[in-house]
Amino acid sequence: MSMLPQLFFGYFAFAIIVLSLLVITRKNPVHSVMWMLLLFFHIASMYLFLNAEFIAAIQVIVYAGAILVLFLFVVLLLNLKEELESARFVGSWPAAVLISGGIFVGLAASMLSVSLGPKGNFTVDLIQRVTHTKVLGQILYTEYLFPFEIASLVLLIAVVGAIVLAKKRMRSH
Amino acid sequence: MVPLNWYLILSAAVFSIGVFGFLTRRNIIIMFMSLELMLNAVNISLVAFSHYLQDLRGHVLVFFIITVAAAEASIGLAIIIALFKNKNTVHVDEMNEMKG
Numbered sequence: 001m002s003m004l005p006q007l008f009f010g011y012f013a014f015a016i017i018v019l020s021l022l023v024i025t026r027k028n029p030v031h032s033v034m035w036m037l038l039l040f041f042h043i044a045s046m047y048l049f050l051n052a053e054f055i056a057a058i059q060v061i062v063y064a065g066a067i068l069v070l071f072l073f074v075v076l077l078l079n080l081k082e083e084l085e086s087a088r089f090v091g092s093w094p095a096a097v098l099i100s101g102g103i104f105v106g107l108a109a110s111m112l113s114v115s116l117g118p119k120g121n122f123t124v125d126l127i128q129r130v131t132h133t134k135v136l137g138q139i140l141y142t143e144y145l146f147p148f149e150i151a152s153l154v155l156l157i158a159v160v161g162a163i164v165l166a167k168k169r170m171r172s173h
Numbered sequence: 174m175v176p177l178n179w180y181l182i183l184s185a186a187v188f189s190i191g192v193f194g195f196l197t198r199r200n201i202i203i204m205f206m207s208l209e210l211m212l213n214a215v216n217i218s219l220v221a222f223s224h225y226l227q228d229l230r231g232h233v234l235v236f237f238i239i240t241v242a243a244a245e246a247s248i249g250l251a252i253i254i255a256l257f258k259n260k261n262t263v264h265v266d267e268m269n270e271m272k273g
Contacts, residue, residue, distance in 0.1 A: 009175045013183045020187050020210055024194030029202050036206055043213055050180075050224040055216075055235050062239050067209065067246045074250045075202055078257050089197045090266055096196035104189035111181035111218075120228030127229075136232055144233050151240045158244030165251035 008049060015042050027088050029075040033068055040064040051124055054133045180221035188214035199264045201256070205249050212242050 019039035026032045040063045047056035090096075127135055140148055187210060194207030216235045223231025257263055 005175050009179060013179070016183065017186055017190070020190045023210065024190060024198065024203065024207055029200060032203055032206060036209070039210075040213070043217065046217060047220055050220050052220050052224070052232055052235075055220060055232055058236070058239055059216075062243055063209075063213075067243055070246055070250055071202065071206065074253060077254065078202070078263055083200065083263070086199070086264065088199065090199055093197040096193050099196060100189040100193035103192050104185055107185035107188060108182055111185055112178055114177075114181070116177070116226055119226055120230075122227050122229045124224075124227075132232075136229060136236070139229050140233055140236065147237060151237055154241060154244050158247045162247040162251040165248070166254050 005049075012042055012046050012049070016046070025088070027084060028080065029083065030072070030080070033072050033075060036071075037064055037068055040068065051127055052132060054136050177221055177225045181218055184214045184218035184221070186214075187211075187217065199266055201253055201263050201265050204265065205246070205253070208249075209242060209246070212238060 016039060019035050019042060022035040023032050023039060026035065040059060044056040044059040044064075047053075047059060122135065191207045191210035191214060194210065195204050198204050198207065216238055219231040219235050219238075223229060223235075253263065256268070260268060262268070
């Protein structure tokens with residue numbers, strides 16, 4: 001039996017953890033955004049490894065292409081001079097080590113005790129034959145049509161809200 | 174075949190790193206990036222569950238999570254810009270008007 005899948009997973013898991021640590025510890029926010037870009041590409045590869053091509057594509061397009069560019073714009077709009085000279089963590093960070101460590105132990109314990117229910121109909125063979133995008137579209141536009149419409153409403157509210165929040169004050173009052 | 178548990182542990186680790194970043198960083202932009210990290214951790218576990226259960230509903234859920242994350246990022250960054258205009262800082266420990 002080949003060890004290739006395990007090696008592949010090992011590399012990507014290691015890279016994802018190291019990159020997420022880099023994202024939250026860099027002093028310069030621009031560096032954080034750049035490491036996060038690399039992190040999102042690694043996560044997209046993980047999705048490919050799990051036979052989710054469409055999810056990998058929107059991970060790259062929406063997260064790496066749209067959300068991170070938005071982050072980069074905002075980081076560059078605000079001033080970095082002051083940022084590079086001040087402390088990066090709040091004073092009580094050891095408490096956060098305890099909290100996040102506790103969350104990790106709790107999550108890991110509950111996830112290790114999980115047992116899977118009955119399997120569904122979407123085998124890897126079926127998804128590879130019909131293609132992932134088509135199968136996902138067939139579910140999304142039939143069974144999940146109403147949530148899909150709600151998602152469009154959420155995006156509309158986000159567009160309106162972002163404009164209202166970021167625009168200059170009206171002079172009328 | 175990689176066991177499902179490996180993905181779940183990876184997801185838990187990335188989620189905890191996100192929680193740590195959110196609780197400790199002073200820069201509100203990095204706090205937002207930690208939030209995105211947590212959402213991505215959840216996405217990894219959803220896609221892994223979907224693959225091992227041979228069910229595509231997890232992928233549909235990931236699709237909606239990415240939609241909401243995009244909306245959340247645009248609103249959140251607009252709030253950051255409005256805050257920076259008023260307070261001239263992005264450090265959360267310097268924003269204490271509400272005396273919480």
